Amino acid sequence: MSQVKRREEQPTYWFVLLEIARERGDFESAAEASRQLRRLGVSVRYLKRADQ
Numbered sequence: 001m002s003q004v005k006r007r008e009e010q011p012t013y014w015f016v017l018l019e020i021a022r023e024r025g026d027f028e029s030a031a032e033a034s035r036q037l038r039r040l041g042v043s044v045r046y047l048k049r050a051d052q
Helices: 011-024 027-039
Strands: none
């Protein structure tokens, strides 16, 4: 039987929070989500699309 991780230990949890915060313009929450992702070994970078 696999052990279920707490949601705070799952990168997908923090990535979803990061996306929601970005959509809402909540930079403080986005920064916290980004810090938590880095803590879990995940680096997220956003690049401008070529058509923008």
